[in-house]
Amino acid sequence: MSRIRLFPRIDTDEVHLVWSLSLLHFLVILAFTLARIARDGLLLSTVSVVYLPYISVGLAFWTALAVHLFDRLSAGLSSPKVLSRAALLTGLSVALFSVWFRQDGPAAAIVFYLWVSAYGVLLVAQFWIVANEQLHPGRARRLIGLIGAAGILGGIVAGLLAVLLGPVLSPPVGLLIIVAAHLAIPFATRGLERSQADSLEAERARAALERSTSALASRYVQLLVLLFLVAGVTSGVLDYQFKYALQQRSTDPHELTWLLGLFNAAQNVLALAAGLGLSGLLLSRVGVRVTSAVLPVGILLGSGAILLWPVLVPVFATRLYEATLRTSITRSAREFLFFPLRDEVRARAKRFIESVIDRGADAVAGLLILGLNVLLGGTILQLTALTIVLVVIWLVVEVVVTRAYSTELSSSVERMLGYQPPVVPSRHEPEAVAGLVSLLGSSRETHVLYALDRLLAIDPEAVRERVPDLLKHASSSVRFRVMASPELNAAAILRNTAAVAAAGVSSGASEPASREEAATVRPDGIPDDEGLDALLDDPDGEVRRASFRLVAATQERSYVPALVARLEHTRQRKDARDALASFGSLIVGTLGDYLADRRSSLKVRREIPRVLATIGSQDAVHSLLRVADDRDCPILLQRTLWALNRVRKSDVSLFLPRATIARQLHDDVDVYLRLMIHRAPLSGMTNGPDVRLLHRAVTERLERAHELIFRRLALLYPPRDILRARRGLDSSDTRLRTQAREYLDSILTIDDRWMLAPLVGEEAEAERVRAAAFRLQLEPPSLLQVLRTLLASRDSWLRACTLYLIGSKRLDELADLVAKHLDARDATVRETAAWAMAHLSSRV
Template sequence: MVVTAMVGAAVVGAQYVAGKAARDALFLANFDTSSLPSMVIATSMMSIALVVASSRRLVRVSPGTYVPVAFAASAILLLVEWGLTSTAPGLAARILYLQISGFGPLLGSGFWLIASERFDPHTAKKRFGQIAAAGTLGGLIAGLLAARVATLGDVGAMLPLVAALNLACAWQIRRLARAPDEWRRASGQPARTLKAAPAPATSGWRILAETPYLRNLAALVLVGTMAAIFLDQVFKTQVKAVLGPGASLGSFFALYYASTSLVTFVVQTWGSRIALEKLGLAAAAGAPSITLLAGSAASLLLPGFTSLVATRGSETVVRGSLYRAGYELFFTPVGPRDKRAVKSVIDVGFDRTGDIVGAGLIQSLLWLPQPRQTRVLLGIAMACSAVGLWVASRLRRGYLQSLERSLLNRAVELDLSEVEDLTTRTAMLRTLRFSQPSARPGGGSADAIAHAASTARTEAAYPEIPAIGALRSRDSERILAVLRGENGLSASLVPHVVPLLAWDPVAFEAVHALRTVAEERVGELTDALLDPNQEFAVRRRLARVFSVCVSQRAADGLLLGLEDLRFEVRFQCGRSLLAIAEKSPSVRIDQERVFAMVRKEVAVNSDVWTSRKLLDAADEGDTRSFLDELVRARASQSLAHVFTLLALVLPTEPLRIAFRGLHTSDQGLRGTALEYLEGALPSDIRERLWPFLEDRRTTRRTTRPSEELLADLLRSRESIAINLEQLRRRSGARPEDQAE
């Protein structure tokens, strides 16, 4: 599904970039730049009307149906416009401008609406960056292709290309909308249909009125859009003056949008995350204003085509990368139901209002002669950018306060390990700190008392919040207090305890605490055990937690854990699986699967076989195995693991005696053990295992009946024990060492 979404983003980005190139080229080929302000006003009003209409429509129609149909309709309209370019090019240019500028953003928004509802929040945070990058890359390719088409034909020749891309969008988005249902049907799960979200409980305007920092964000969008439209007017006027009407406009705009897409892709990939981590949201939000201020100043000092292209391109890149990454995060404190309402008000309402106000001001200044008009428009753009910087500087404080309240009130759920930007991480850490009684603000002021009362109510309703704060504190005393709690671990605490297995000061207690809930949380623990991104220390210690389980689910999880790349994880999975099998005879373990794992273990050279060591010693909570008495004193870890696996599918008592017999100095007893193994093991395993047993005899198939071998082996039990005790005394080893 991720690949489907990435392909969908690529074609959506491609059609939008190619459409913008065709829009600008066709319009400027037929009209003067003085006509741009009136078109911007018209498209803004049309866009607002379309948003209202589509929002109502989505209440009744699934986005998975509505959005592909809209793309298909857009493709048909593009073909109609292509036909008009030869008979009524002016009309075609106006309709195309309204379509691309008014309808185009809604099509892209529809794609992201479907994507956001098709991915769970955890997957979305990991994959949306890749999906967005695919969209930018698609725009780059489309820009280069459009430039080639414009070179070979006239400006209108780009329209069939854009129409084909719209049809591809309709098909790919329909696939994305249906992809999870096909997966669910294949796996036997019920299909889930996309439905429009229920109407928000509160209007977007009311949320805006009650949230000061969102009002500042709306003001930033308003003045930022105004600044951008002033710069855009100057930019397109200069392009028209230098290139004139004709096919060269199509090539220029196609290459311009392709270049900005490429740079935006690079900045998105390598710069956005660093900027968010180091500078925070306010700096990212103010980045376009800084860029426009500096670029406009440079254009006034060094006027000309090159400086204006560089300024407009830089502002576009920063707005599409740094600003966009920070802007979306400003809606984190808003609950899911209210987010859609207030976001549409800011995204569309204030953005289009900025277009309308800016275009109106431009229209009132068109009487000014050049180059004075350019200087005045750049000056107004700089003034708007300065206001935008001031508004951006006010965003951080309000955002932090709103996020802290939302976290404490459980309006939003966040995972600190997944938060990238500095501002949100700071808010979360402050929230966790203030949720502790020792960290509450002091003093007797009304605010302090109100804060203490609110915190007390929150802790009473959600007692796990202080515990989560303690588990993340890296304070071993606070962590141990939670792990040793009388009530055990709740479901919400388990994900925060698992990472503590990697921290030695509390790892033992973490293992013990997880064992108390292991059977209840076996699914969650299995996911962590099988996650290759988990630390090695977490996986090897988590495998020991399963030793107290008795269910088939736990056994199945450990069988999968036996395929881990690290030996100690496999070793501990084998021990825990044997403990489950001994306690629960009803647990099913496939013999051929176990033999296949044994074959993998013995398919190594002698250096690897002898070098395998364990980092963790056993503790009193571990289930004892028949291998423990020899595993540290004489037996290799590799051989012990192989015998653990064999004990899952072969009779345990004879295998235990054979394992002990292999470590005696009596060649007769050792020979009996080897002869039993010759008859019990498959031939290919026996041939690979024999060199590690240091047996110099020629491997041969025994002719003695298996019943006779087994009886002989069982009679040797006491002799083996006496021989091992003599070896122990001779080496001076203590019994307790052997038992470890």
């Protein structure tokens, strides 16, 4: 495993950004937490807790109205400016409440509760909108935990202020401290204001967002709404249990403020530790899926403890656990759930979920608590049972959302790559088809060929009826276009008219006497072996194609060796592949024997995977797997894995031995890591063509190993998505690369994610090399050690490049190894070794 990093890396150009966002988050959470403590303390000291569910229901409607007004008032403004003005307005409103509390108690407490609950979540959501605009996903993975920790620190400071000042200050005076925190926020946003051009761009994006009516129509967004709703309802029930227990203990406002301050301080200290240490570690090691499930699983265990011991301690601990993780680890994980969304959808969905849905969840929790109180009495055990039911639903939704998250990430990568599905030809009107069919009777070759091409795309059946007449057409191009078209299935007609077709061939080409002699036919209408060979090797391309189609129509295995032999020749290769593929599963075993036979021509073996991929059956998979780990010929291995990918893309139900493929994948990763380690000493020596040549050779092997790894991954995971993610990783677009990494993190198992971390990580090359060396338990090698290792490899070109470097640099320490290559079997290696020895011997 790679070295564990508890503190994220911050690049030089990110220092100002991290400082600005961290300070802003600190102030937003400080102001909101102080207001929330005052809100809860004032309400519990003047209003019975049994009325809290009614207040929650009213809060949902009030928050929906507040979100609507907030959107209207913020239209046309940049996100930092919206946050700045909102903080200023709410700070002044808290000052007005300070005056009101001196005159009225219960009414002011209820209105203040509603006001703080609405504007607090809007301020927090607006901050994260600002942060998302400033951070691309690559930075977010590293820095979001640190920025989130600054907010947690703000909560800690708020809790300590409440503990220290709550017993000595009256509530109206305490509100003035909250006012000061709000008024400091506009100063912190100044460093995040964009340029005028960026502001205009933001205005255009926001205008498009306002026009968009489909933000909540996405199934993925709907699942996010459901997830946040269920999680919020569960949190609301736990919050009610906690406040019920607090009110049972005391109704004194000073003591309640002290207890709430203590709770918030403890919660934020734990959240800070979790955010700085565990958040990034969990996200990088186990991904979003497992990290998101940590919170509901812990609540489920805590609820079980409450059932066994229904007292204050387990209730307090469960609520503390929920509040701690919700504001740290879970908060960071949930930010990633929004990354796959389009830019015009993300801000609107996020604001809606984190304000309307959160408050709506409180209302739903309130209604459930009211029903429980009316029907059963609302005891601690009954509330715990309700919590367990909600957590089970939460876990089910969590599983569905994580699967949808992977799908949405794949769609996001596809969208950013600019992929467009192939266009399916549409059928034309009957009048158009009839017009094209009439052209088939034309004596002009161009008219007939045009009609054939169009009709084969839109209505092949209309051509099949005219095949006998087309085979008698005066143009040889028309005749062989029909014979070579798989859509027409002209083979059956060729069986009965082989002699006529052969004569037609002769009439349209040179050397008619020899052609007729070569086309001697057997009684069943098929040319004899000698005549068939002559037709398959005919210099006329149209004749060859018709002959290959004729052989394919026979489905006789005796012709397979002749077809396989012609895979070696470039001009016959495609027709031979098509003819072999038409035999289907009938010859899959034979093709597998040719593929695995090292005595067969390598050119022939390289073409067979394409034939097996076209056949695409389970038997074809077994034949391909016979050489899926043959590393003697890299091109053959590459084409074999390509063929397996193609077969699996066409039919994912085909069986593949996962254990065998996983072992081969592990071997490929080891090869990649060793090559990466070997390239490191060469990367710092770019002077001279000798070093550049060897560096390029190692890099080419590294890229080849990288492709093999993803080809094998495509045999274990969704093939199209895996290969699409690889294209994303190779992109120069930072956001696209990050989306591709997120997708891989969302579908890979923990072991595979750990194994592939040095390959797909965003760390610098030097750091990934150190991780690879640690993984393989190797010390970083010196240049001489690398050269010794490369000379011992089975790759002839790598050895030749290494020998060239040794001779150019006159490295006498390796003269003994150079001498051993003077008798190498490979001519290039042998000649380079002789050249290197001559240079070593001539050193003065």
